[in-house]
Structures are given as structure tokens and as C-alpha cells.
Amino acid sequence: MIHSAITPLMAQFLAEGEELLEGIGAQVMALETRPGDAAAMGELFRLVHTLKGNSGLFDLPAMTHVLHAAEDVMDTVRQGRMALTREHVDRLLAAMDFVGTLCAELGRNGSLSRDHGGTANALAQGLRALLAAPAGEAPEEVATPPATTGPVPAEAMTAALRHPGGLWFLRYQPDPDCFFRGEDPFHTARGTPGLVWQRIVGGEALPALDTLDPYRCVIGFEMLSEAAAGEIEEHYRYDRERLGLIALPATDSGAGLAQAVRACVLATQRQIIALDDDAPWRPGRLAAAVAVLANLAAPDHHDVLALLPAAQAEALAGRPEALLALIDRLAEPAAPMGPSAAPPPAEEAVDPALVAPPQGRSLRVEQGKIDRLMGLIGEMVVARNALPFLAQRAEKVYGSREMAREIKAQHAVINRVTEEMQDAIMRIRMTPISVVFQRFPRLVRDVSRKLGKEVELVLDGEETEADKAIIEALGDPLVHLVRNSLDHGLESAAERRACGKAPAGRLAIRAHQEGDRILVDISDDGRGIDPARIRAKAVEKGIVDAAAAAAMDDAEAIQLIFAAGFSTAETISDLSGRGVGMDAVRNAIQALHGDVLLTSAKGQGTQLRLVLPLSMAVTRVLVLEAAGQLFAMPVDVVIETKRIAPAAIHGIKTDRTIVHRDRIPPMRDLNALLGIPRPARAAADGEQSLLVVRLGESVVALVVDGFRETLDVIQKPLSGVLAGIPAYSGTTLMGDGSVLLVLNPRMLL
Amino acid sequence: MPIRLLKTRAVFTGEVRVEEADALQAWLGERPGRRVELAQCTHLHPASLQVLLAARVRPAKLPADPALAAWLAPLFNAN
Numbered sequence: 144m145i146h147s148a149i150t151p152l153m154a155q156f157l158a159e160g161e162e163l164l165e166g167i168g169a170q171v172m173a174l175e176t177r178p179g180d181a182a183a184m185g186e187l188f189r190l191v192h193t194l195k196g197n198s199g200l201f202d203l204p205a206m207t208h209v210l211h212a213a214e215d216v217m218d219t220v221r222q223g224r225m226a227l228t229r230e231h232v233d234r235l236l237a238a239m240d241f242v243g244t245l246c247a248e249l250g251r252n253g254s255l256s257r258d259h260g261g262t263a264n265a266l267a268q269g270l271r272a273l274l275a276a277p278a279g280e281a282p283e284e285v286a287t288p289p290a291t292t293g294p295v296p297a298e299a300m301t302a303a304l305r306h307p308g309g310l311w312f313l314r315y316q317p318d319p320d321c322f323f324r325g326e327d328p329f330h331t332a333r334g335t336p337g338l339v340w341q342r343i344v345g346g347e348a349l350p351a352l353d354t355l356d357p358y359r360c361v362i363g364f365e366m367l368s369e370a371a372a373g374e375i376e377e378h379y380r381y382d383r384e385r386l387g388l389i390a391l392p393a394t395d396s397g398a399g400l401a402q403a404v405r406a407c408v409l410a411t412q413r414q415i416i417a418l419d420d421d422a423p424w425r426p427g428r429l430a431a432a433v434a435v436l437a438n439l440a441a442p443d444h445h446d447v448l449a450l451l452p453a454a455q456a457e458a459l460a461g462r463p464e465a466l467l468a469l470i471d472r473l474a475e476p477a478a479p480m481g482p483s484a485a486p487p488p489a490e491e492a493v494d495p496a497l498v499a500p501p502q503g504r505s506l507r508v509e510q511g512k513i514d515r516l517m518g519l520i521g522e523m524v525v526a527r528n529a530l531p532f533l534a535q536r537a538e539k540v541y542g543s544r545e546m547a548r549e550i551k552a553q554h555a556v557i558n559r560v561t562e563e564m565q566d567a568i569m570r571i572r573m574t575p576i577s578v579v580f581q582r583f584p585r586l587v588r589d590v591s592r593k594l595g596k597e598v599e600l601v602l603d604g605e606e607t608e609a610d611k612a613i614i615e616a617l618g619d620p621l622v623h624l625v626r627n628s629l630d631h632g633l634e635s636a637a638e639r640r641a642c643g644k645a646p647a648g649r650l651a652i653r654a655h656q657e658g659d660r661i662l663v664d665i666s667d668d669g670r671g672i673d674p675a676r677i678r679a680k681a682v683e684k685g686i687v688d689a690a691a692a693a694a695m696d697d698a699e700a701i702q703l704i705f706a707a708g709f710s711t712a713e714t715i716s717d718l719s720g721r722g723v724g725m726d727a728v729r730n731a732i733q734a735l736h737g738d739v740l741l742t743s744a745k746g747q748g749t750q751l752r753l754v755l756p757l758s759m760a761v762t763r764v765l766v767l768e769a770a771g772q773l774f775a776m777p778v779d780v781v782i783e784t785k786r787i788a789p790a791a792i793h794g795i796k797t798d799r800t801i802v803h804r805d806r807i808p809p810m811r812d813l814n815a816l817l818g819i820p821r822p823a824r825a826a827a828d829g830e831q832s833l834l835v836v837r838l839g840e841s842v843v844a845l846v847v848d849g850f851r852e853t854l855d856v857i858q859k860p861l862s863g864v865l866a867g868i869p870a871y872s873g874t875t876l877m878g879d880g881s882v883l884l885v886l887n888p889r890m891l892l
Numbered sequence: 893m894p895i896r897l898l899k900t901r902a903v904f905t906g907e908v909r910v911e912e913a914d915a916l917q918a919w920l921g922e923r924p925g926r927r928v929e930l931a932q933c934t935h936l937h938p939a940s941l942q943v944l945l946a947a948r949v950r951p952a953k954l955p956a957d958p959a960l961a962a963w964l965a966p967l968f969n970a971n
Contacts, residue, residue, distance in 0.1 A: 322910055322939055329938040333959060342966045346945040352921050355946040357913040357939040 149253045150380050152581055156197050159618075160246045163194045167239050175232045184227075188217045189727070193619060194242070196626075199589065200582050202384075203255060205263035206245050209238050212267035219274055231273055238266045254384050295389055299367055302340035303391050306367070310339065311375060314387040316363040321382075325588055328360060328382070336378055337370030367391075405439065409474050412436055416463050416470070429458055433466070439473055447472055508571075510611070517568055521857035523561050528854075528878030530554035565855075569758055574614045576654045576663070577605035579621055583652060586622065590629045597636050597647035598629060604654035609661045610758040616735050617663070617755065620728040624665050624751055625650070627725070632669035632749050642746065644668065656757070660779070663753040672743040674700040684708060701743050702840065705729045733889060735759065736777070762858055764875075764885055766851035767834060770819045773851065775875070775885045776834065782842065783835040784850055786826065801844055803835060808842040816845075816891050817870065824848040838888055858885055894933075895940075900926055904933035913939035920947040930955045930964070 149157075170187035174180060195210035213235055219225045241262060248255055295312045303310050313335065317328035332341070345362040349355060368375055372388065379386045412432045422428070433455045440447040447469050454465040530550055538547035580602050591598040609617075633648035640646055653664045674697040681703040682689050692700065703709060707726040729739050737755035756762075756779065764775035765784070783803075792799050792810065799810040810833070814821050823846040825831050834845040858873030860866070872887035894908040897919045920926055920943065928944065930936075930951040936944075944951075950968050954961040 317938075322937075325910075327910070327937055329941065329963075330935065333935070333963065341963055343941070343963060346942075346967060349942055349946040352917065352943070352947045355917065355943065357917055357943045357946075358910075360938055360942075362938055362942060362945070 149250070151578065153201065153249065153253065155578065155615075155618075156201065157246055157250050159197060160194060160242075163190050163197075164239055164243050164246070166190045167194070168236070171232055171235055171239070174227055175229070178227050181221075184217070184221050188214070188221050191217055196622060200585055203245070203249075205255065205259040206242055208263050209241060209266050209270075212270040213238050216270050216273055225274070234266075234269050234273065238270060241266055295391065296365065298342065299340060299365060300391075303367055306339050306369065307393065308369060309393040310391045311368045311370070311372060312389040312391055313366040313368055313375065314363065314389075315366070315379070315382070316345075316385055316387075317360045317382065318385060319359045319361070321360055322358045323592065324585075326382075328364065331379065331382065332364040332366065334378060335366055335368055335370075336374045337368040338366055339369055340367040341365070406474065408435065408439065409470055413467060413470050416458060416466055419461075426459055429455060436466075436470065436473065440469075444473055513568065513571055517572075517857070520561065520565050520568060524565070524855070524857065525876045525878070527554065527557050527561050528876075529880070530557065530878075532879045565761065569610070569761070572611045572758070573608040574611045575605060576607045576609065576614055576617070576661070578614055579618045580605045580652065580654075582618075582622070583625060586625065587629065587650060590626060591633075594629060595635060596629065596633055598633060599647045599649050601649065601651040601653075603651065607654040607656055607661055608757075609755065612759060613661075613735055613737075613755055613757075616731065617753070620731045620753070621652070621663065621665070623728050625652070628665060628667045628669065628749065632667040632671075634670050638670075659757050659763075661755050661757060663755070664750060665753075666748060666750040668748040671745040671747050671749055672701045672704065672741075673745050677701055677703050681706065681709065698742070699840075701741060704741070705739070736762075736779070761855050762885065763853060763855055764883075765834075765853050766883065767813075768848040768851065769813045769817070769823070770821050770848065773877070773881070773883055774813075775854070775856065775883050776836065776888065777872075777885065778853060780836045780838065780888045781834065782837055785833050785835065786830040787833050789825075789829050789831070792831075801833070803842070803844065806842055808835065808844045810844045810846055811892070813845045813847050836888055838892060843892065854883075856883070856885070902926065902928045904928065904930050904936070906932065907935040908933060908937055908940050910937045910939050913937065913943050916940055917943045917947075920944075920949065927952065929953065932956065934960060936960070936964075 167187060167190045170183050170190065173183045174187065177183065191210060191214050195207060195214050198206045198210060216225075216231065216235070220227050220231070241259075245255060245259060299312055303312070315328065315332055317326070317331075321328055329343075335341075342365050343362055344365055348361055372390075375386075375388065376383060412435055415428060415432045418425075418428075433451055437448060437451055440451065450465075450469060454469055457463070458466045531554060534547040534550040534554065537543050537550060583602065584600060587598055587600045628650055633650065634642070634644075636646040639648065648667060648669055650667045651664070653666075655662055678692040678695070678700050681687050681700075682692050686703060686706045686709060687695075692703075695703075704725045705728075707724075709724055709726065725739075732739050732753055732755070735755055736759060737753060740752040740754065741749070743749040763778040765778050765781055766773055766775050768774075787801055792801055793807075794800075795807075800807045801810060812823055813834075814823055823831060832847050832849050834847055834850075836843055836845060854875075856875035858875055860873050861868065861871055865871075869890035870887060871884050872890075873885045875883050875885060877883050894904060894906050895912050895916060896903045896905070897915065902916065902919060926949070928949050928951050931953045933955045934957045945967070951964075954965055954968070
């Protein structure tokens with residue numbers, strides 16, 4: 144059971160953090176045995192870098208501090224400026240254990256206690272001491288604990304008396320620096336659900352106007368709310384640690400109100416009796432006051448009732464003390480409420496953790512169970528696909544057309560049900576992209592402030608849904624792209640003004656669905672990518688030679704940023720530019736069967752489009768024939784199937800090409816690509832079957848023997864020795880029980 | 893402009909955002925006794941509110957917006 148104080152973002156961070164820590168541990172151990180392993184080092188660095196970046200999304204100074212130190216050490220080792228020793232490994236592992244402890248505590252309590260700062264500093268200093276030139280970074284200041292505790296003030300108690308039923312007393316003391324994060328705590332406080340009483344406190348603590356720093360939040364907010372605790376916590380989910388919640392149990396509202404009224408009435412009578420003017424109506428006034436007292440005394444103060452006439456006579460004679468003493472006696476059982484009266488005793492504070500969290504309307508299911516269901520459906524689909532074959536056999540082998548028709552009718556029914564089941568399970572796995580998007584406002588704000596840039600973030604299409612696995616895997620690449628845009632794309636305000644642009648840059652992240660794909664666009668109106676600079680850099684880094692770079696047009700040249708080992712950052716910042724570059728982004732997206740498209744105009748901005756499938760579970764494939772075998776090609780890369788006469792095939796040097804929609808795609812034999820020494824089969828009239836596919840930016844025409852139907856299949860990954868063959872992405876079973884190999888078009892060429 | 897800073901009074905309209913606080917602080921500090929009008933104000937960023945509280949100015953009228961008035965009334969009455 145996860146505590147309700149943990150936001151979905153935090154839960155995701157913890158889940159990812161666990162994986163990352165496991166990965167880090169494994170890589171560190173691997174490095175200890177094989178110190179020179181550059182790939183393991185790169186991977187280790189990437190894992191720590193990601194974990195540090197993620198931790199920066201939360202107010203976890205202790206964790207970020209240690210990770211930052213660890214990252215610096217690894218970067219030095221990775222660049223070969225220092226060798227990894229046993230001592231390094233020990234300290235790194237100790238640091239990671241500490242981070243693991245913090246994660247566990249976060250998972251339990253939803254927040255960290257404040258006393259990890261010392262350990263964090265010690266660990267970070269230990270790590271930094273390993274560096275030849277220790278980075279001179281001051282330890283981050285540990286925030287003072289918020290003043291959200293303390294008893295409920297009298298004013299709130301009085302107000303609470305007027306409201307029947309249980310109430311929550313809220314004391315919200317915003318972070319002093321919260322204005323710099325663009326927060327408006329007053330706005331948050333005003334939006335508190337179920338507000339019945341409110342006030343602003345701390346105004347008296349403000350310094351004089353001339354020494355005031357208005358951007359340091361000093362004031363706080365006190366409120367009474369009749370909403371449920373869950374609702375309140377949901378409202379303050381981003382600032383939960385700044386909020387004190389105290390339950391005020393339901394008072395017997397009638398009694399409470401009666402007591403309040405009684406106290407008010409007694410205080411008024413006291414004032415009336417204490418008046419010592421010599422007005423002619425004084426006896427009448429006194430009589431009225433005594434009558435009121437008599438009424439108040441009647442139910443259960445018979446002794447007072449008996450004494451009242453004598454006291455009235457004395458008061459009339461100018462000695463009101465006796466009467467005032469009687470008022471005190473009447474006031475005794477109740478809390479006095481007069482102007483000088485003390486407040487009613489505060490109710491005992493209830494630990495908000497003890498209050499039951501709101502009942503969820505959804506069911507939390509382990510992902511493995513859903514995956515199992517998905518697998519079973521896959522087998523069901525295979526079994527269903529066998530029915531048409533059975534019908535054929537019934538007709539051809541046993542000669543029963545009747546039977547065949549009945550089987551086909553049953554097939555139609557089972558077909559419909561399995562399709563619906565498949566759809567229903569897919570829907571369970573669907574997650575809105577807002578899970579990923581919700582980290583960006585904070586990220587953009589923090590990063591742009593760190594860089595001293597003004598950035599306006601536009602998020603659109605948060606409700607777009609895709610398979611959970613895809614959405615989760617999308618997180619890291621997107622964060623990287625956004626950081627890149629902020630760091631390299633958008634200019635500073637001064638630079639923008641000089642170009643005649645608005646001082647605030649605009650970064651838009653939009654998601655939408657198009658058919659069975661989701662598109663995520665990240666666009667900025669920054670300086671764009673300079674193709675000349677990219678060419679120069681690519682040549683310098685030895686990614687392409689000078690002639691090849693010069694031959695590229697601008698649109699092609701900017702694609703070079705996706706090449707491995709390409710990084711143009713002039714200075715290494717802690718934001719990006721450590722060389723965990725765009726190639727990692729492209730690889731991550733391609734692993735999801737997606738693609739990254741990049742366009743940019745110098746001086747106007749950069750647009751990146753991520754194209755991803757809605758789900759990886761079901762792939763639509765085109766079945767094709769080559770060398771007497773059946774293969775499947777994912778439909779999303781297929782542009783066209785066509786037949787072409789030999790006369791339409793042109794030769795350029797040793798390659799064959801065709802003219803296809805004003806382009807000249809090269810022709811390749813699928814047989815040759817798969818290493819089958821047999822030419823493709825041509826039709827009787829010499830025509831050849833061509834499958835025109837898009838592979839990244841390029842278009843290729845594959846020569847095959849022929850085409851069959853399209854199928855929705857659930858792929859099983861290749862295992863064992865077959866797992867090492869990249870030309871296939873998986874296998875699936877055909878209806879007749881034969882195995883169909885699914886081609887991986889990106890690895891084919 | 894959510895705050896119009898006139899010769900003797902500042903008129904707040906609509907939603908007063910964070911960036912107004914600086915100008916308001918300077919304006920109130922310039923000459924004592926300047927007044928503020930909150931009647932048309934619908935929201936006040938706490939930065940500006942802190943300036944008002946530190947300057948100990950009392951608006952003649954509370955905001956017409958009842959929700960905002962409920963928040964501000966005890967503050968300025970006690971001031």
C-alpha cells in the first residue's frame with residue numbers, strides 16, 4: 144500500500160530509481176572486474192546522470208548532492224583522466240547505498256527527514272576528494288523545517304464552533320523562495336477545497352518597507368476546511384510538506400453553538416451591569432439584565448437563581464460586585480467568550496497519517512498479471528487463426544461443405560470476441576502521456592532559471608494515450624530533448640532581443656494521435672541548428688569526411704547530430720552536453736519501433752517529432768514470400784507494394800534502381816539481404832514484386848517473390864542463439880501452426 | 893497594467909501578478925501617505941501583498957470580489 148502523500152510522479156521516480164540503482168550496482172561491479180570497459184563506463188555514467196536529473200525534480204537536496212558528486216567522479220573516469228580504483232568503487236557503492244536508503248524512506252513516508260544532510264555531505268566530500276581538482280561547489284543549503292506545527296489558534300476554534308461536522312485546520316507556510324519558482328501560494332490557498340474560514344498570518348514579521356524583500360515569502364495562511372483530507376492533500380500535492388493538517392473532530396454543534404451564544408450573552412450583561420452612568424433608565428436596564436441572567440440560570444443554576452434578587456438590589460444601590468460574581472458562576476461550566484476571555488481549550492491534534500486515505504476507485508494490478516493475460520490472448524488469436532484452415536480441411540479432405548460453413552460461422556464469432564478482448568486489454572495498458580508531461584513545468588522552470596533564460600512552456604495533448612511501456616520509455620528521451628532545447632536551442636533574453644524576437648523563448652511540447660501512432664512534437668523558437676557548424680563539427684570528430692559533409696544538403700547535415708559521439712556543446716554544463724547525446728535519444732525511440740524526425744531553420748527554431756506506435760503488443764504485419772518461405776514486414780514501414788516490368792529497372796553503376804514518385808530508391812533483393820543464394824522469383828511476364836519501404840530517412844525497394852495477407856500478430860522475441868540475429872525482431876505463429884519470422888527493417892540494411 | 897500608479901493613489905485591477913511588487917514597493921516608499929484602491933482587484937500575488945503589509949497601508953475599500961475580501965478583511969482591519 145503506497146501512502147497517499149506520494150504523488151504519481153514520485154511513485155514513478157521511485158520505481159525508476161530502483162531500476163537505475165540496480166543497473167548502477169551491476170555496472171560498478173562489472174567495472175571492478177573489467178576496469179577498461181568503456182561501454183560499461185558509459186552506461187554507468189548515463190544511469191547516474193539520469194538518476195541525478197530525476198532527483199532534481201523533487202526537493203531532495205541530500206540525494207542530488209551525493210549523485211552530483213558521483214557523476215563528477217564518473218565523468219572524470221570516463222574521460223580517461225583518472226583510473227577507477229577499488230577505493231572509487233567502495234565510495235561509489237556506499238553513495239549508491241545511501242541513495243537507496245533515501246529512496247526507501249521516500250517510499251515509506253513520501254518525504255525525507257531533514258537529518259540526512261550530514262551523511263550526504265560526508266559522502267559527497269569523500270567522492271570529491273577522489274578528484275584531482277575537487278570542484279569548488281558549496282554544499283547545498285538544507286532548508287529550515289517549515290513552521291507548520293503548533294496548536295490551533297483561538298480564532299480558528301471560534302470559527303469552527305459555527306460549523307457543524309468535522310473540520311480540518313490547515314496551516315500553510317510556503318517556502319520562502321517559492322516566488323522564484325513562479326508559484327503563487329496565495330492562489331493555492333484560495334483554491335483550497337471546502338474553505339469555511341481563512342486568514343493570512345505573519346504580516347507582523349515583515350520588516351519595514353525600505354528593507355523588505357518582497358520576493359521572499361514570509362506570510363503564511365491559516366484555514367479551516369470541511370473537505371476530506373484526501374481532497375486537501377491532493378490540492379497541496381506539490382507543497383505537501385509545507386502544509387500542517389490538524390483534524391478538528393465534529394463537536395456537538397448544538398452544544399458548541401449554545402455555549403458560544405451563552406458566553407456572548409453573559410459578557411454583554413456584564414458590560415451592561417458595569418455601566419455606572421446615572422441614567423434615569425438605570426433600574427429598568429438592570430432589571431432587564433437580571434431577567435436575562437435569571438433565564439440563563441433557570442435550567443441548572445437554582446442557587447444562583449435564588450441569590451439574584453438580593454444582588455439586583457445591591458447593584459441598584461451602586462454595588463454591582465455581587466451580581467458580577469453571580470455572572471462568573473453562571474459562566475463557569477462554559478468557556479467565557481467576552482472580549483477579555485480566554486479561548487476555548489484547543490482540541491488535541493490528530494496525526495494526519497492516522498486518517499484513512501481516500502478510498503480508491505481503481506484497482507491496482509501487478510503489471511505481470513496483465514502481461515500474462517496479454518500472452519494468453521495472443522495464443523487465443525493463434526488458435527482462432529487455425530479455424531479457417533480447419534474449415535478448409537473439412538471441405539477438401541472430408542468433403543463436408545456443411546461442416547466447413549459451420550466452422551466458419553463459429554470462427555466469425557470467436558474472431559469478434561477475441562478482437563474485443565484484445566482491445567480491452569490494450570485499453571488497460573493505456574496510460575495518458577500526462578504522466579510524462581507533468582514533470583516538465585518544474586523542469587523547464589528550474590533549468591531556465593539556472594541558465595538565466597526566459598522560457599514559456601506550452602503543453603498540449605496531455606490526454607493522448609499510449610501503451611504504458613511506451614509512455615514510460617518516452618520519459619528519458621523527452622527530458623533529454625527538452626534540456627537540449629533549453630540549453631542549446633533557446634537564446635538568452637538579451638540575445639533574443641538583438642534578433643528582434645520576444646525576450647521569452649517558447650518551448651512547445653505537443654502530443655496527438657494519428658491513426659495507430661502517437662506523435663510528440665517538441666518545438667522551440669530558438670536559434671535553430673547551424674548546418675555549417677554541424678558539418679565542421681562532424682568532420683572534426685571524424686564522423687564523416689569533409690567531402691561527404693560538403694555533399695550533404697542542409698537538411699541532411701543537421702541529421703548528423705544523431706551520429707554517435709556527436710556533441711557540440713562548447714562548455715560542459717550540468718544540464719546537457721556531456722555527450723549522452725542525440726544518438727541515445729534516437730536509439731531509445733527506435734527501440735520502441737518509433738522514429739525521430741528533425742527539422743530546423745537557422746535563427747527560427749528547431750522542431751523534433753517523435754513518432755511512436757500506440758502499442759508494442761500488437762503489430763500489424765504484411766506477410767510476404769521470399770525463397771519459398773514466408774516472412775512478415777511491419778506495415779508501418781511499408782509505403783507501397785507494386786509490380787514492375789524489367790524495362791522500368793535502371794542501372795546506376797552496379798546498383799539497380801527504379802523511379803518511384805519522383806524519387807530514385809535503390810532496389811535490393813530481400814534474398815540477398817537474408818543471405819539466401821537464390822534470385823527473387825519473377826512473374827510469368829518477367830515482372831518483379833517490389834515492396835517499397837521507408838527506413839528512417841531513406842526509401843528502399845525490396846525485391847520479393849510475392850505478397851500474402853496482412854495480420855495482427857503478437858510477437859515473441861527470439862531467444863537463445865537466435866536472439867543475436869538482428870535482422871528479425873521476433874516470431875509469431877501462423878494459423879496453420881507454422882512459424883512466421885518478423886523482419887526488423889532497420890537492421891536489414 | 894494591473895496596478896496604475898497615480899500621483900497619490902494606486903489603483904489595482906484584476907489579477908495583480910508577481911512582477912508588480914517591485915514597482916509598488918518603490919512607489920509606496922517614494923512618498924508616505926499614498927493610498928491604494930483594491931475595489932477592482934480579483935487576486936493579489938503575495939509579493940505585492942507583503943509590500944502593502946510592510947508599508948502599513950490600509951485600503952479604503954475592500955475588493956468587490958467576495959472571496960478575496962474574506963481573506964483581506966481581517967488583515968487590514970487588524971492593521
